[in-house]
Amino acid sequence: ADEQQALLEAVSLVRTYREQIESRFRSVFLDIFERRLFSRPSTAQAAAPAVGELKLVEDSVVNGQMEVDRLVRRARSKLDPDEVLGMRARLAELVERDWFDEGRHPASPEAIFEALLQVLDELAPEPSVKSALLEAFEPYVSANLNLVYSNVNERLKSNRILPYIRPRVQRVPSSGARPVPGRGMGQETYDVSAPGGDAGGHGGMQFGGGGFGG
Numbered sequence: 001a002d003e004q005q006a007l008l009e010a011v012s013l014v015r016t017y018r019e020q021i022e023s024r025f026r027s028v029f030l031d032i033f034e035r036r037l038f039s040r041p042s043t044a045q046a047a048a049p050a051v052g053e054l055k056l057v058e059d060s061v062v063n064g065q066m067e068v069d070r071l072v073r074r075a076r077s078k079l080d081p082d083e084v085l086g087m088r089a090r091l092a093e094l095v096e097r098d099w100f101d102e103g104r105h106p107a108s109p110e111a112i113f114e115a116l117l118q119v120l121d122e123l124a125p126e127p128s129v130k131s132a133l134l135e136a137f138e139p140y141v142s143a144n145l146n147l148v149y150s151n152v153n154e155r156l157k158s159n160r161i162l163p164y165i166r167p168r169v170q171r172v173p174s175s176g177a178r179p180v181p182g183r184g185m186g187q188e189t190y191d192v193s194a195p196g197g198d199a200g201g202h203g204g205m206q207f208g209g210g211g212f213g214g
Helices: 002-037 059-076 081-094 109-123 127-158
Strands: none
Touching: 002 109, 002 127, 059 109, 059 127, 081 127, 109 127
């Protein structure tokens, strides 16, 4: 009964604030996208407590984040790995940096749910109503994200942004291998492709049909 009531309130909230939700989501997501693309700190990070300062976190906040993490994992499990790799590599190429981590690229499920959660927080619904809204939105995110990634990858490739993506494999480093930054000890990924040129030469591996990574 409680779940049904929360769902009814969620439907009512969306009907009442649909245009506001859509408008705010676009604005918030754009801010998150640019922040991640250019590695800028978030407002929350900038306002983080100093070292040694204690900060209590409400159970509702912790539970809410756990729920978002679960929905993110569900959405990610439905993504095409090649399209995800294409987003990580090509968006990074735009700002001349190393590939984004899977959960840190600007259009990752984490970024989308972060924006959605911020918008819902502004409406301040009851936790059960917020939970119902997040659950309702997840299938739409999962269903459309692959298409978005595919369109973005095709647009970037058509503009000669990494038409082919050279693979990176985990292996024992050799004299010619270059460790990729951002990995912990024992988890190094080595780019064994040769510098310069496209994936078809100098020892690189080329994949047909648009290349590895979508």
